[in-house]
Amino acid sequence: MLKKSLFVFFLLMFGATIFAQKNLYPRTEMRAVWVTTVANIDFPSRKGLSAEEQKKEFINILEKCKQLNFNAIIVQVRPAADALYESSFELWSEVLQGKQGIAPDYDPLAFMIEESRKRLLEFHAWVNPFRAIANINFSHIHPEHITRKRPEWFFRYGDRVYFNPGIPEVREYLLQVILEIVRKYDIDGLHFDDYFYPYPIAGEKINDDNTFDKFGKDFRNIEDWRRNNIDLFVQAVSDSIRAIKPKMKFGISPAGGWRNKNKDSRGSATNLGQPAYDNVFADTRKWLEQGWVDYLSPQTYWTIASPQASFKVLAEWWNENNFGRHIYSGHALFKIANSEEKDNWNDSQEILRQIRLSRSLKNVRGSMFFSLKHLLRNPLKICDSLQNSVFRFPALVPAMPWKDSIPPLPPDSLKANVFHNNVLLYWQSPQAAPDNEKPDYYVVFRFQNEMEINFEDASKIVAILRENYFLDKNLEQNRRYIYAIKSFDRLHNESKQYAKVTIATVKKLTMASPIKDGEIRED
Structure with missing residues (x-):
């Protein structure tokens, strides 16, 4: 009974934290x-x-x-x-x-x-x-x-x-x-x-x-x-x-x-x-x-x-x-x-x-x-x-579904290359969505573990960009990171799925690690 109560307590605390982050x-x-x-x-x-x-x-x-x-x-x-x-x-x-x-x-x-x-x-x-x-x-x-x-x-x-x-x-x-x-x-x-x-x-x-x-x-x-x-x-x-x-x-x-x-x-x-x-x-x-x-x-x-x-x-x-x-x-x-x-x-x-x-x-x-x-x-x-304070992290313009509600497809063929505690992410543009639109830009999120994945938390955004690559230099040694990338169209509709890859930084790494392939996940 105590274990169950503790589980419920931590679940509520985690939910409250996410809610607070979303508002903050x-x-x-x-x-x-x-x-x-x-x-x-x-x-x-x-x-x-x-x-x-x-x-x-x-x-x-x-x-x-x-x-x-x-x-x-x-x-x-x-x-x-x-x-x-x-x-x-x-x-x-x-x-x-x-x-x-x-x-x-x-x-x-x-x-x-x-x-x-x-x-x-x-x-x-x-x-x-x-x-x-x-x-x-x-x-x-x-x-x-x-x-x-x-x-x-x-x-x-x-x-x-x-x-x-x-x-x-x-x-x-x-x-x-x-x-x-x-x-x-x-x-x-x-x-x-x-x-x-x-x-x-x-x-x-x-x-x-x-x-x-x-x-x-x-x-x-x-x-x-x-x-x-x-x-x-x-x-x-x-x-x-x-x-x-x-x-x-x-x-x-x-x-x-x-x-x-x-x-x-x-x-x-x-x-x-x-x-x-x-x-x-x-x-x-x-x-x-x-x-x-x-x-x-x-x-x-x-x-x-x-x-x-x-x-x-x-x-x-x-x-x-x-x-x-x-x-x-x-x-x-x-x-x-x-x-x-x-x-x-x-x-x-x-x-x-x-x-x-x-x-x-x-x-x-x-x-x-x-x-x-x-x-x-x-x-x-x-x-x-x-x-x-209130603008500490970037924010995306809200979508207007009455103007455009068709989301783009997620990034394709995401790969990661780790070198000198930097991470180079690169991917391919997906095919056009049913409305014949390709992504206008991409948003790169970075998390420390699976439980932390929350796309409503702007503090997890590390890049908003049009390019098909991103170099992350702001890493710590001997850490594990999960990168998730979503596509957005010009009216700010986001892909329902996201490309994800998990990497680990290694102390005193002097040569590039093998290229890691990402996967496509549902939001």
């Missing part, structure tokens, strides 16, 4: 950072840099992201009806060479995609669909800019100029602008932020009454008509992406809250001043419910203790209102150590608590951080905290 270091988790280009906030650091200087800056950005174990980057490629890519619709952005319409000596978007893929970072192209002029006082506007050519498409609000979403021709034009990116560039995802209709400014009025009179006859009020305009656009983008590139992701980063509960029983128990539904006419919950987006990353830019809109309350609300799509928490790096903020952002552990809270919620599948500039300035040593 999850193997799948979106970790992305926004890179803002408007007004040269994040990239390029200033206008007029040469192509080589811009390339160097961006490579440094990617290297920093890899160092911190991020796995995705969200880059603003169309900040305000201009382009950081070769467009047949719009002019080159002023953030590159200082004036709109001046081409750089390279295609920044093509370069950024290529360099991101080299480093196994997902690249999401961030587009501001309705913002046409970021600031009328400072923006350089070319005579051929769309606001000059089609002024009837726009309205001014505050110091900005916006496309009028109520004009069908405008929505069609913007759709074609976006689809040019989708067709021409090998991006992993298309991304919108929270700018739809403008956020309210005291004393300002959106000048679209005439547009409502012309196109809104089926609606009782202008607010519902505005929401419908945005719905039509989001749905059109979603449907078009699925028709052209069905495996490309479409995500949006809206305002942190949909509606307050005192306005709608389905809303969150918050006192949001700028809910998306009421203030910018964005029915973000509906987009999830209809399956028009693959993910939302709400800008939940409050502390957990905030009395106005607790991060915890909002994260839990989105977790319950995800409708089978991914939710990625939005984190406010720009507020850390900011004395102007009402909430207490001087606690170095706040962001870490938010990440751990997000991990405890089934449908919150990761985090996005605003923005790169604030990540690099490392307020309250947040980078150190991330690297030493």
Whole structure:
């Protein structure tokens, strides 16, 4: 009886350890950072840099992201009806060479995609669909800019100029602008932020009454008509992406809250001043419910203790209102150590608590951080905290089975060669899976014994790579190691089986040991 009790005790302890590891270091988790280009906030650091200087800056950005174990980057490629890519619709952005319409000596978007893929970072192209002029006082506007050519498409609000979403021709034009990116560039995802209709400014009025009179006859009020305009656009983008590139992701980063509960029983128990539904006419919950987006990353830019809109309350609300799509928490790096903020952002552990809270919620599948500039300035040593704790080990981007659920085949013919306490693993690419896809990358796990094999534990990952070989130098003498390798496709589906090989390091080994053949095992 005592032996049985001890067995049950150790089994429970082992299970609890695995569970703790899974929560502490999850193997799948979106970790992305926004890179803002408007007004040269994040990239390029200033206008007029040469192509080589811009390339160097961006490579440094990617290297920093890899160092911190991020796995995705969200880059603003169309900040305000201009382009950081070769467009047949719009002019080159002023953030590159200082004036709109001046081409750089390279295609920044093509370069950024290529360099991101080299480093196994997902690249999401961030587009501001309705913002046409970021600031009328400072923006350089070319005579051929769309606001000059089609002024009837726009309205001014505050110091900005916006496309009028109520004009069908405008929505069609913007759709074609976006689809040019989708067709021409090998991006992993298309991304919108929270700018739809403008956020309210005291004393300002959106000048679209005439547009409502012309196109809104089926609606009782202008607010519902505005929401419908945005719905039509989001749905059109979603449907078009699925028709052209069905495996490309479409995500949006809206305002942190949909509606307050005192306005709608389905809303969150918050006192949001700028809910998306009421203030910018964005029915973000509906987009999830209809399956028009693959993910939302709400800008939940409050502390957990905030009395106005607790991060915890909002994260839990989105977790319950995800409708089978991914939710990625939005984190406010720009507020850390900011004395102007009402909430207490001087606690170095706040962001870490938010990440751990997000991990405890089934449908919150990761985090996005605003923005790169604030990540690099490392307020309250947040980078150190991330690297030493919650992001200590790498993580893989979560799969989206509604886009692609067919796993790749496992690596073939795995072999291991041991020499000087190094292990060289090499294998062959498998045949294509039933969807005709071969692996996009491989993940190498290392365990000390069979009981330790747990593919959900990110601390056991020793390599994520596209090559068909891996040299492990980080070994101890006179130890036994089990290597297991899985294949992953571009949408991060993993092979059901894995290639496995067991090796032993030998003290003072001077010649290579015989090649050891691996085996294929079921997960």
